[in-house]
Amino acid sequence: NDGSVTATPVDAYDSEYLCPVSIDGQILALEFDSGSSDLWVFSTSLPLSQQKGHVIFDPSKSKNWKALSGYTWNITYGDKSGASGTVGTDVVTVGGTSVSGQAVEIATQVSSQFVSDTANNGLLGLAFSSINTVKPQKQKTFFDLAKPSLSSPVFTADLKHHAPGTYDFGTINSAKYTGAITYTNVVTSKGFWEFTGSGYAVGNGSFVSSSIDAIADTGTTLIYLPDAVVTAYYQQVSGASYDSSQGGYTFPCSATLPNLTLGIGSYRAVVPGQYINYSPRGSKCFGGVQSNTGIGFSIYGDVFLKSQFVIFDGSSTPRLGFASK
C-alpha cells in the first residue's frame, strides 16, 4: 500500500518540514528525518509545561495501543537537542501507507528546543534501524516495516523552496523530476544514508573533483561541507565573513549569491544561490552553506535536498538516487 504525504515548511526559512501522521486516528505533525531512526511523539506522559502548545498523543485513547513494558529510549541530536521516554506499538498511517505493530516512542522528557518548537510534535526516523535507540531491543523504522507492502522498497523526497513538497512511499513518480536519475552507493555502517560526493563548483567556476563523505539528511536544515568548499564559496560573495557570534558565515542581505554545484558521480546537482540565503540574522543574512568542522562528515540537508528529487532506495543494496526537477 503505497503512500504520499505533504511536507510543509514550518516557517519562512524552510528550517524544517512537517508531515501529518495518524497514530490510530490521532493525527500529529511530525518531522520526517532521514538522519535518525526513532519515531517519537509528544505525549500525555510529558510534564504539562512541556506539552504546552503542542498536539499531544494520548495512548489511553488508542484501542490498538500495546505498551512495551520496561522498554525505554533516549536520543541526542547533532544540534544538542534531545528527548527520552517509554515505548509501545500502534497502527501508524502516512498517506496511504499503513503499518501495524509500529514502535511509537512516547516522550516523558524533551529538551527546551523541542518545547519551544510548537509546530513540531515529534519525529519519524527514516535512517537505518541499526541506530534506533530503544532498549532492551531496538525497534524498526516505519519504512522498514512498510517495505514488504510497498510496490518497491523506496521512498522519495520532493521538498520545495518556501512551498509544500511531498514524501512518497513505494513509488518513484516520474512526473516529479526531469532527465535521468543518477544513483550512488550508500554506506550504512553509521546507520545514515551516507555516500561520497564527487566534488563541487562555485557559480560558473570550474568543477573541482574531490571526494566528499556526506549524508543525505532531511532533518538538517543547512548544507555542512568541508572548509575548502565553504571558503571557496564565500570568497565569491562580497562582504561575506565568518561571524563567530552568529556561529557561521554571514553576508549583506543585498548580496548576490552564486549557485553551488555538488557532484554526485557524473551528475551535477545545482543548488540555486537564492537557496543559500538562509535567513536574516542580526544586521546581516546567514548562509545556507556552513562548515562541517566538528561533525565528522558533510551533511546535505534541506537547502540541498529541496533543489533535487531524491530517491532513498531501501533494496538489499541500499542506494540514493538524485534527479533535477
Ligand SMILES: CCCC[C@H](NC(=O)[C@H](Cc1ccccc1)NC(=O)N1CCOCC1)C(=O)N[C@@H](CC1CCCCC1)C(O)(O)C(F)(F)C(=O)NC
Ligand atoms: C549540525 C549538525 C546537525 C544539526 C541538525 N539540526 C538542525 O539542522 C536544526 C533543525 C531544526 C530546525 C528548526 C527547529 C529546530 C531544529 N536546525 C539548526 O540547527 N539550525 C541552525 C542553523 O540555522 C538553521 C537552523 C540535527 O541535529 N538534525 C537531526 C534531526 C533534528 C533534531 C532537532 C529537531 C529537528 C530534527 C538529525 O537527526 O538529522 C541528525 F542526523 F543530525 C542527528 O542528530 N542524528 C542523530
